[in-house]
Amino acid sequence: MRKLLVPVLVGLLVAGVSGVGGDGAVAAEPRVTTRSIMIPAAAFIPTTDDPDYYNLGIDLHVHNEGVFYAPDLSPG
Numbered sequence: 001m002r003k004l005l006v007p008v009l010v011g012l013l014v015a016g017v018s019g020v021g022g023d024g025a026v027a028a029e030p031r032v033t034t035r036s037i038m039i040p041a042a043a044f045i046p047t048t049d050d051p052d053y054y055n056l057g058i059d060l061h062v063h064n065e066g067v068f069y070a071p072d073l074s075p076g
Contacts, residue, residue: 043070 041060046053051066060068 039070043073044068045071 040058041055042057044055044060045068047067047069050064051068052063053066053068054061062068
């Protein structure tokens, strides 16, 4: 009995390691990508003429309240 059992177990082990009998696909976890969008102060413009502000390119100083937006200038 032992002479038969050892080759059968070895055969099952080899079949399991080599992926025989299955499609060989391995489930992979989805990857999460984090991206950042950096909008410089120079891109922002006021929505009205009311706010008193200074746009220095890298810094936006507002003396009163104001609403600013950055228009979409991306190509395409």
